[in-house]
Amino acid sequence: MKIYHCGHCHYPVYFENVVCNNCGNWLGYSSEDDRMLALTPGQTEWNLSTGGQSPIKYCNNHQHEACNWMIPSSDPTGLCDACDLNRTVPNLSDPEKLREWQELEQAKHRLVYALYRLGLPVRDKMTHPNRGLAFDFLATEDADEPVMTGHDEGLITLNVNEADSVNREATRIQMHEKYRTLIGHFRHEVGHYYWDHLVAPKPQVLEEFRRLFGDERADYGEALEQHYKDGAPNGWERNYISEYATMHPWEDWAETWAHYLHLMDMLETAYAFGMTVNPPTTPDVIMRVEADFNPYQQRDMEKILKACVPLTFAINSLNRGMGRPDLYPFVINDSVRAKLEYVNRVIAEARNN
Numbered sequence: 001m002k003i004y005h006c007g008h009c010h011y012p013v014y015f016e017n018v019v020c021n022n023c024g025n026w027l028g029y030s031s032e033d034d035r036m037l038a039l040t041p042g043q044t045e046w047n048l049s050t051g052g053q054s055p056i057k058y059c060n061n062h063q064h065e066a067c068n069w070m071i072p073s074s075d076p077t078g079l080c081d082a083c084d085l086n087r088t089v090p091n092l093s094d095p096e097k098l099r100e101w102q103e104l105e106q107a108k109h110r111l112v113y114a115l116y117r118l119g120l121p122v123r124d125k126m127t128h129p130n131r132g133l134a135f136d137f138l139a140t141e142d143a144d145e146p147v148m149t150g151h152d153e154g155l156i157t158l159n160v161n162e163a164d165s166v167n168r169e170a171t172r173i174q175m176h177e178k179y180r181t182l183i184g185h186f187r188h189e190v191g192h193y194y195w196d197h198l199v200a201p202k203p204q205v206l207e208e209f210r211r212l213f214g215d216e217r218a219d220y221g222e223a224l225e226q227h228y229k230d231g232a233p234n235g236w237e238r239n240y241i242s243e244y245a246t247m248h249p250w251e252d253w254a255e256t257w258a259h260y261l262h263l264m265d266m267l268e269t270a271y272a273f274g275m276t277v278n279p280p281t282t283p284d285v286i287m288r289v290e291a292d293f294n295p296y297q298q299r300d301m302e303k304i305l306k307a308c309v310p311l312t313f314a315i316n317s318l319n320r321g322m323g324r325p326d327l328y329p330f331v332i333n334d335s336v337r338a339k340l341e342y343v344n345r346v347i348a349e350a351r352n353n
C-alpha cells in the first residue's frame, strides 16, 4: 500500500489513522481521490471548499471505530463503498465481537483499496443482486449451523471467530497451513467471486484456465472430502502455491489470486518506501532489487516476480532476527509463475473493458 500523509501537516500516517499524531487534526480517507483528508476536530460535517465539493462526513461505521472513510453528507446509506458491502455484521453490543469485527473491517478495507488499484469493479450485491459482492460476518454463537468461511454467488461468509488470533493460530496448525490471516481470507474468497465474472463467461479465458489449473467441472464435494481424508499429493510443491490449492482447480485459482494480491501489496509498499535490496557481500545478482516501479502500473509479471524474490528473502530474514514467522513463507515455482502471469492477464483484460 502507498504511504498516506495528513492533509494538514503532511506527516506520514497509516491508512487506518483517524487522528494525526503530529498536528492533532482528525483524519478521514477519501476513496474518490485516494488521499487522507485533515478535518477540524469536534465537527460532524466538513466543507472542504476544494473544487466545489459538497459537505462530507464520516461513514457511519466510524462510530464503531471500524472505518475512517469519508462520504458525501447527502449519501442515502450513510456508509462508504467498503462498508456498503456488508450484509451482516456481528452483535456489536458484545465488546469481544466488536473488536473482532473491527479487525475484519481493517482487512476488508485494505482489500477494497487493492481492488480499486487493480481497476476491478466493486459493486454491492444489495444494489446489484446478480453481479454484486456482499459480506456476511457471522459468529458461531449467533448461527443455527456451523459458520463456514466461503463464497457463494457474490456472497462471502467469514466466521468472526477467525479474527481471534488464538483461534486462528490453532486452526492454522490443525490445517497444516504456513500462513493464515484475515487479509489472506479476504483475498482468497474474493478470488472466487472474480472467477465467476472474469473467467467463467469467456470461453477462451476459460479454456486457458483449464490448461493451467485443471478442469473445474470435477466434483467439488468429492474433491473436498478426498482432500481432508488424504491431504495434498506428494510433490505438490512443484505445481502449487499451497496444499489447499491442490484440492480443486477453483481453490488453486483462489489461492493463486490471493498470492497475486499479496505480492502486489508488498511491492507497492516497497515502492512507496523506495526500498532497495542490494547486499554488498554477495556477487549474486538475483539478490539485488530496486523497487522502483508501481506494480499496479506494471503489466510485466516477470518484472514483478523478479523484484519479489529478493524482497521477501530480505524481509523474512529481518523477521527471523526478531523471532517472528517469515513474512512470506512460500516458494514460487515455474508452474505458479505461469498461473500468476495468467491472473495478471485476466485482471489487465478486465481493466481494459
Ligand SMILES: [Zn+2]
Pocket: 006, 007, 008, 009, 010, 011, 020, 021, 022, 023, 024, 025, 038
Ligand atoms: Zn497532521
Ligand SMILES: [Zn+2]
Pocket: 059, 060, 061, 062, 066, 067, 068, 069, 079, 080, 081, 082, 083, 084
Ligand atoms: Zn465505511
Ligand SMILES: [Zn+2]
Pocket: 188, 189, 192, 250, 251, 254
Ligand atoms: Zn476457496
